[in-house]
Amino acid sequence: MDEVSPGPSRAGGFRWQEPELLRRRRSAKWRAYPSDVLPVWVAEMDCVLAAPVALALADAVSLGDTGYPAGTGYVDALAGFARARWGWDGVTADRAARVPDVMRGVVEVLSLVTDPGDPVVVNCPVYAPFYEFIEHCGRTVVEAPLGADGRIDVTTLTDAFRRATAGGGHAAYLLCNPHNPTGTVHHRDELEAVASLAETYGVRVVVDEIHAPLVHEGATFVPYLSVRGAERGFALMSASKAWNLAALPAAVALAGEAAAPDLARIPREVTEGVSHFGIIAQTAALRDGTAWLDGLLAALAENRALFTRLLAEHLPSLRYRPGAGTYLAWLDCRNAGLGDDPAAVFLARGRVALTGGLPFGTGGAGHARFNLATSPERITEAVRRMASVL
Numbered sequence: 076m077d078e079v080s081p082g083p084s085r086a087g088g089f090r091w092q093e094p095e096l097l098r099r100r101r102s103a104k105w106r107a108y109p110s111d112v113l114p115v116w117v118a119e120m121d122c123v124l125a126a127p128v129a130l131a132l133a134d135a136v137s138l139g140d141t142g143y144p145a146g147t148g149y150v151d152a153l154a155g156f157a158r159a160r161w162g163w164d165g166v167t168a169d170r171a172a173r174v175p176d177v178m179r180g181v182v183e184v185l186s187l188v189t190d191p192g193d194p195v196v197v198n199c200p201v202y203a204p205f206y207e208f209i210e211h212c213g214r215t216v217v218e219a220p221l222g223a224d225g226r227i228d229v230t231t232l233t234d235a236f237r238r239a240t241a242g243g244g245h246a247a248y249l250l251c252n253p254h255n256p257t258g259t260v261h262h263r264d265e266l267e268a269v270a271s272l273a274e275t276y277g278v279r280v281v282v283d284e285i286h287a288p289l290v291h292e293g294a295t296f297v298p299y300l301s302v303r304g305a306e307r308g309f310a311l312m313s314a315s316k317a318w319n320l321a322a323l324p325a326a327v328a329l330a331g332e333a334a335a336p337d338l339a340r341i342p343r344e345v346t347e348g349v350s351h352f353g354i355i356a357q358t359a360a361l362r363d364g365t366a367w368l369d370g371l372l373a374a375l376a377e378n379r380a381l382f383t384r385l386l387a388e389h390l391p392s393l394r395y396r397p398g399a400g401t402y403l404a405w406l407d408c409r410n411a412g413l414g415d416d417p418a419a420v421f422l423a424r425g426r427v428a429l430t431g432g433l434p435f436g437t438g439g440a441g442h443a444r445f446n447l448a449t450s451p452e453r454i455t456e457a458v459r460r461m462a463s464v465l
């Protein structure tokens with residue numbers, strides 16, 4: 076593959092990683108497939124690590140600071156970020172608990188407010204591990220498909236809440252905002268409708284807000300716990316997606332005012348089991364990495380425009396509605412004659428790895444997810460390979 080240099084630094088020193096260094100990575104994105112396959116699948120980014128994060132880690136290494144975590148620095152950094160970015164003052168240490176990562180936090184929060192066998196509503200198509208983790212903790216998935224416009228459909232959600240509560244157990248709703256894979260950023264009025272419906276049916280709302288910093292210009296991220304009626308809800312936040320820190324996990328579980336007593340029951344084994352290095356990295360990102368984040372968002376905006384243009388030119392049978400958040404592109408390939416699992420065809424015949432849509436639940440068939448967090452050259456090459464299949 077011909078590759079050019081990833082180009083100059085942007086705001087905060089953001090830049091895409093050099094191709095030869097990407098090939099040396101040992102993470103899932105780079106090792107799951109043979110080296111002739113171009114990976115645009117799992118939610119890892121092809122960027123150089125943000126300097127404030129790299130410096131904080133280097134400092135910790137030089138100190139031999141490899142013990143257990145202490146203090147509220149991570150929650151304080153998230154509080155500062157939430158205030159500066161979203162004008163929201165709702166992150167406070169008395170209603171926050173650090174957790175090992177977002178999905179572990181989801182499971183722990185669900186375990187606080189539901190019992191084994193209880194239903195958990197999700198908006199399919201949705202991040203596949205939602206299904207796996209809900210089932211892993213012994214709860215049952217109830218699907219409430221997003222509408223054709225990729226947004227929450229209140230009628231469908233009402234029906235799902237009705238079904239979830241019919242058995243008399245404790246039902247929960249695991250919402251994803253911004254939504255993976257569609258990139259939908261839910262509006263304040265939609266979230267208020269969710270909160271009101273949840274109150275009516277006695278459903279506890281848990282919102283995965285891991286993609287919250289990745290919202291594009293012109294759109295607004297609304298923290299669920301900031302909306303009217305969300306006092307009994309929970310949210311999970313972390314810097315993992317926006318700063319590419321999956322290898323340095325840590326997350327924060329937040330409770331609405333009326334949910335604080337529930338969150339206080341989270342076991343110490345969970346809150347003490349968080350990586351000290353994860354906390355160091357994520358704290359540095361949230362506290363000192365906002366200029367870098369702006370550089371990333373500018374690069375992603377260009378990538379989305381490029382990708383839209385390339386699809387129109389080379390893959391007109393694919394449908395793509397750019398979402399207002401995330402670096403993920405959800406592709407409707409149903410008119411392309413590639414069957415239920417187009418990613419398998421792109422991989423086998425085009426040597427390009429997308430994420431298949433089937434594990435995202437109802438609505439995933441005939442779809443594939445493309446990761447735009449890479450250089451424009453790689454996006455161009457990936458589309459060329461996809462087009463060669465058709």
Ligand SMILES: Cc1ncc(COP(=O)(O)O)c(C=O)c1O
Binds near residue numbers: 176316324
């Ligand atoms: C919606 C969503 N939640 C959670 C995760 C994983 O987060 P963590 O590694 O902190 O469990 C991802 C990763 O892509 C994601 O997209």
